[in-house]
Amino acid sequence: MSNENSSNEVVDSKMLDALDKPQQIHQVVQEAILLAGGAAAILLQVAEPGVAQGVDEHSNFAYRPLDRLRTTMTYVYCMVFGTREEKEVVIEMVHRAHATVNGPGYSANDPRLQLWVAATLYAVGMDLYQQMFGKFDNTTSEAIYREYSVLALSLRVPPGMWPVDRKAFWEYWNYQVATMEITDHAKHVAKDLLHNKRAPIQIRMVLPLVRLTTTYILPERIREAYGLRSTKLRRGAYRVTMGLTKATYPSLPRAIRTYPMKYYLKDMRQRLKGKT
Template structure:
């Protein structure tokens, strides 16, 4: 076997999903009540800006994606992954995780790699932190037992990205210690600022999205930790904070009353889209 063939074989092995991992992802229960809610998409821009605030993630996204031309692609990829890992069948989880591994394989440079477990731990952490904050803002605080169960199950988003079980903080207290340390020490690079500009001031996005961007900038600025918001150059103030609180108040009153079919529509949409793409790969 030639060296190139051995290298390809090693790469193929890295793409394979361990059956033990698939076993550990089986039958999540509590996380479904959070992940299924469409309101979590309101934190999409916040999660992305937090992810790319990690310099390695920022470099990978800025240097290896067409984010400026297709700003919704990362949202589609992320939500497909999140919904499939939590709601998909065993075979669907395996297929999507392998797709993510293949996509990450070429995203690397002298000082970063998309397969770095520390970077993937941070990505998964942002999904939990932003998602649980929005959920509790709308539906009220969870009791301690439910909150801890949901936190434990959120680890599946990290474990399927090459993060080992011991890397995921053991409980919520440990998680928020990790979170605070990350927020206090990370530096917002030019890569991250480029992505923020493409995301929040994108002139190539469809008109309907561009129309919504001022509101997205407003809500994202209020959701970000102050240090991160300031580093990105996003503005806040008494009027902006008041507008955000008023908007969240209206949402808290109206959203839970919506029919479940509406609240879960994005989950069903992305799952259907994922299954269509998997069928196309088979044919």
């Protein structure tokens, strides 16, 4: 796969128009609970062999996991809450970083791979949100789904590639989950992510909880392919964990539930200001 996109390419104004001012998606993406699905989203992403090879061969998140979290959340929050100018700068930064991530048979700018990356963010985010707050009605669900396409468009996925509606999305999703093969690259990423002995102590302390929640967020076939065991004891621990979270999280002050979003947006704006 060739990389035809120059890092100096100006972001398409029509794409920025399409990304402008999403409405319904705000109430989902602003919630800190979505961070609990971060590891599951990454393992789903690298279940796609091309993504796995790119991450395994080009990423340093095993050594600097907080940097990867910072980059990912900056991108997500900017695409949903950022100004047009901020989106343009961040999109260019992402494309420039992706320009070097390529090799035999894969490219980080391959829209097929980026479609899957965006799909995992939608599937995991909506699942966690609705576990905490209940299901949306069909009209709202479709509106949020359409707006989630901003995460694909900003990665140069052509609009026509994002499944037309939720029914089409879940058909695409189920096919992907049923046919993907977990490669050695993906297993290496999973080991670095879930058993990271190089991470700061505060991250290592929460890894048992991350492993537990990730195990049951993942589809069964993907979970088993990664070797994540499901036992009666672990299932019970997960039910208790999620039950307590569901009972307490929605009643937290909004300022606490949206703190990560505000933190990363402030961090992004400080860094962008330093570049001007």
